[in-house]
Amino acid sequence: MNLAEGVQIVSFGLLSLMAIGAALGVVLLANIVYSAFLLGGVFISIAGLYLLLNADFVATAQVLIYVGAVNVLILFAIMLVNKRQAFVTVQRAWIRRVSTAVVCSGLFSLLAVMVASTPWSFSTGAAAGNGAIVTIGKHFFTDFLLPFELASVLLLMALIGAVVLARRELLPDDAIAPLQQPALTLPERPRELLAVGTTPPEATIARLPSDQNS
Amino acid sequence: MQLQYFLILAAALFCIGIFGLITSRNAVRVLMSIELMLNAVNLNLMAFSNYLDAQDIKGQVFTTFVIAIAAAEAAVGLAIVLAIYRNRDTVDMEQFNLLKW
Numbered sequence: 001m002n003l004a005e006g007v008q009i010v011s012f013g014l015l016s017l018m019a020i021g022a023a024l025g026v027v028l029l030a031n032i033v034y035s036a037f038l039l040g041g042v043f044i045s046i047a048g049l050y051l052l053l054n055a056d057f058v059a060t061a062q063v064l065i066y067v068g069a070v071n072v073l074i075l076f077a078i079m080l081v082n083k084r085q086a087f088v089t090v091q092r093a094w095i096r097r098v099s100t101a102v103v104c105s106g107l108f109s110l111l112a113v114m115v116a117s118t119p120w121s122f123s124t125g126a127a128a129g130n131g132a133i134v135t136i137g138k139h140f141f142t143d144f145l146l147p148f149e150l151a152s153v154l155l156l157m158a159l160i161g162a163v164v165l166a167r168r169e170l171l172p173d174d175a176i177a178p179l180q181q182p183a184l185t186l187p188e189r190p191r192e193l194l195a196v197g198t199t200p201p202e203a204t205i206a207r208l209p210s211d212q213n214s
Numbered sequence: 215m216q217l218q219y220f221l222i223l224a225a226a227l228f229c230i231g232i233f234g235l236i237t238s239r240n241a242v243r244v245l246m247s248i249e250l251m252l253n254a255v256n257l258n259l260m261a262f263s264n265y266l267d268a269q270d271i272k273g274q275v276f277t278t279f280v281i282a283i284a285a286a287e288a289a290v291g292l293a294i295v296l297a298i299y300r301n302r303d304t305v306d307m308e309q310f311n312l313l314k315w
Contacts, residue, residue, distance in 0.1 A: 012219060020223070020230070023227055023230045023231070026230075026234065026243075026246055027230055027231075027243075032240055032242060035246060036246065042227075042250065042253065043253065049220070049223075049260075050257075050260055053220070053263075053264040054264055055263070055264070055277075058274050058277050058278060058281075061278060062256075065281050065284075066281070069285055070284065070288045073289065074292065076292075077242050078242055081242065081296065081299045083299075083303075083304070087240075087306045087308070088306070088308070088309075097237050100232075100236045100237050104232050104233045107225075107232070108229040111221075111225035111228075112222050112225060115218050120218075120265070120266065122217070125268060127264070127268040127269070132271055132274065136271065136274055136278070139275045140275065144275055144279075147279060151279060151282045154286055157286075158286030158289050159289070161290055162289040162290050162293040163293075165290065165293035165296070166292075166293040166296045168300070
């Protein structure tokens with residue numbers, strides 16, 4: 001990315017503020033629809049961070065897959081399981097929240113100390129830059145060929161599995177019942193009988209084929 | 215730009231994801247927290263790929279795989295949430311005690 005150092009620092013700061021704020025909103029807001037839209041904000045800011053990291057292809061994939069597919073899927077799930085009722089209150093729920101917050105901040109400080117104290121060995125050669133997508137394609141079709149094909153099989157399995165899990169279950173006697181069921185009839189009003197009025201129903205039924213022919 | 219900034223940001227996102235995973239009671243929000251954690255891991259991989267492995271960008275390949283598997287996970291997870299909702303008529307994580315004795 002051919003940006004000046006100051007521009008990179010400022011955009012990193014803005015994107016990280018957006019990501020952290022939206023992630024806190026996802027976790028802490030009470031309304032889950034707001035959480036879902038803020039999750040889209042997290043995904044978009046992470047795509048911007050990928051652009052800062054010289055990865056155009058992965059940033060595009062992030063926007064397409066996460067914002068376009070996963071976030072929409074989550075919104076659909078919220079729409080399908082939307083039930084307006086408050087959860088039953090649990091005794092001493094604040095203990096769980098406080099202890100989880102303590103553990104998470106402890107984990108974060110541990111990771112931060114580890115990141116700051118590790119002597120990273122930075123690579124010195126020229127970056128892949130705009131040729132990154134060619135390099136990724138070569139990796140996919142040479143040394144990562146087996147995982148690539150397995151990923152396609154996994155996506156197919158996930159597709160079929162999601163359909164099987166989410167469809168309505170057929171009860172066993174429902175599966176057997178259609179054998180004894182009569183032919184299906186549409187529940188509609190007999191219009192000819194009403195139109196004819198005083199004529200007996202047998203005559204109407206007898207006259208039907210001739211009506212259709214004329 | 216420093217590698218450490220990206221790593222600390224990813225660590226913060228991961229910790230927020232863990233917090234949401236444990237404390238939230240709506241099952242859909244649990245899945246959203248899992249997505250947050252996966253994104254934090256992806257950010258780590260991309261930062262390592264840019265700063266430590268700039269020529270032979272294997273981190274981007276790994277990130278693409280993680281994105282594909284996260285999409286599959288989201289689809290199956292939301293299908294499971296739908297099935298449980300149809301069964302138990304709630305999405306409260308406290309009432310999912312089918313496997314609890």
